Amino acid sequence: MRIGLVVDSACDLPKEYxxxxxxxxxPITVKIGDAEQIDYRDQRATLDFLRSHVAERGANAETVPFTVEQIRDLFLQRLVIDYDYVFCMTITKTRSPIFDNAQQASFAILNDYRTIRAAAGKDTPFNLRVIDTQNLFCAQGILPVEAVRLRDAGEGAAKIRARLEHLALHTHGYLIPRDLYYLRTRARMKGDRSVGLLSAALGTTLDIKPVLHGYRGETGPVAKIKGFEPAAQKMFEFAGNRVRDGLMTPTLTLCYGGELDEMRALPGYAQLRETCAEHNVEVFESVMSLTGMVNVGKGAVVVGFAAEERKFDA
Structure with a gap:
C-alpha cells in the first residue's frame, strides 16, 4: 500500500525534510493590503517578506487557507493516483478552518476518485483520513514526523491512524511571544479576547512574557516570566526535563519567528540540544511559517513534543 502524507503550510517543519x-x-495565502504571499514553507521567501515594509502591517493581515474545492482538486488531480491511502494532518480546528475544509473535501474525493483511478489503470480503493493535530506551529510537526517514521518502517494504515490520533491527545506546544501589543492586536482582529489591553500594557511595561501552552486544541498561559531571554531559558529547561523523563516519540521540534541563529543564541538552547543528543531525541528546527508569524509576531519562539501532561515549572 502506498501511503501519502499531507500537511498545511502552518506546520513548522523544514521544507527540506x-x-x-x-x-x-x-498552502496558505497571506494578504497584507495589496501584497500577497503564498506560504509554501520557503524559508528565504518568508524572511524576505518579513523584512519588507509590508510586514510592518502584519497585524492586519488576512490568512486564506485552501478552500474545499481547492483541496478536492489537489487530491483528485494527483494524490488519488499516486497513493492508496493519504493522511492529511492539519493545524488545530479551533484556530483554523483547514480541518473542516479538508473534511468536507474528503467526502467529494471519495465519491469521485474511482473514475480517475480507473483511467490510470488502478482498480484498488483509495482512502483518506483527515486528522486534527490539535496543536499549532512546530508542535503540529510531531504527527507528520511520526507518520513518516511509521510509514518507512512498513506499518499499515490502521496502525498509523491509531498512533497519530493518540499522539494528537498528548502533543504539547509552548510559545513565548516578544511583542504583547502585537499579539493583542492580532488576536482582536481574529475575535480572540484572550490577551487583554491591560495585561498587554503591563506585560510590555514590566517586560513580563507569558509562556503559552497549546494542548488539545486550547491555548492559554501557564507562566509569566520577566524578560524574553529568561523566559526562553526556562522553557528550554522545562523541555529538557521532559526529554529526560521520556517522550512518547523521539522527536522535539523548535521554530522561531526570524533567523534561526537568533534562536540558537538564546540561553538554554545549547543545553537543550545536548540533552536531546544524550537521549537520542531528534531535533527539527525551522523558521516559523509566514502564517504563524503574522499571528504571533516576529521573534516568537516555540517548542513542541509529545508526552504525558505535566505542570510547567516556572
Missing part, C-alpha cells in the same frame, strides 16, 4: 520524505503541502 518535507520534500525529502514526500510530504505534500496545503
Amino acid at each position: 518535507l520534500e525529502a520524505n514526500g510530504v505534500d503541502i496545503l
Whole structure:
C-alpha cells in the first residue's frame, strides 16, 4: 500500500525534510493590503517578506487557507493516483478552518476518485483520513514526523491512524511571544479576547512574557516570566526535563519567528540540544511559517513534543 502524507503550510517543519520524505503541502495565502504571499514553507521567501515594509502591517493581515474545492482538486488531480491511502494532518480546528475544509473535501474525493483511478489503470480503493493535530506551529510537526517514521518502517494504515490520533491527545506546544501589543492586536482582529489591553500594557511595561501552552486544541498561559531571554531559558529547561523523563516519540521540534541563529543564541538552547543528543531525541528546527508569524509576531519562539501532561515549572 502506498501511503501519502499531507500537511498545511502552518506546520513548522523544514521544507527540506518535507520534500525529502514526500510530504505534500496545503498552502496558505497571506494578504497584507495589496501584497500577497503564498506560504509554501520557503524559508528565504518568508524572511524576505518579513523584512519588507509590508510586514510592518502584519497585524492586519488576512490568512486564506485552501478552500474545499481547492483541496478536492489537489487530491483528485494527483494524490488519488499516486497513493492508496493519504493522511492529511492539519493545524488545530479551533484556530483554523483547514480541518473542516479538508473534511468536507474528503467526502467529494471519495465519491469521485474511482473514475480517475480507473483511467490510470488502478482498480484498488483509495482512502483518506483527515486528522486534527490539535496543536499549532512546530508542535503540529510531531504527527507528520511520526507518520513518516511509521510509514518507512512498513506499518499499515490502521496502525498509523491509531498512533497519530493518540499522539494528537498528548502533543504539547509552548510559545513565548516578544511583542504583547502585537499579539493583542492580532488576536482582536481574529475575535480572540484572550490577551487583554491591560495585561498587554503591563506585560510590555514590566517586560513580563507569558509562556503559552497549546494542548488539545486550547491555548492559554501557564507562566509569566520577566524578560524574553529568561523566559526562553526556562522553557528550554522545562523541555529538557521532559526529554529526560521520556517522550512518547523521539522527536522535539523548535521554530522561531526570524533567523534561526537568533534562536540558537538564546540561553538554554545549547543545553537543550545536548540533552536531546544524550537521549537520542531528534531535533527539527525551522523558521516559523509566514502564517504563524503574522499571528504571533516576529521573534516568537516555540517548542513542541509529545508526552504525558505535566505542570510547567516556572
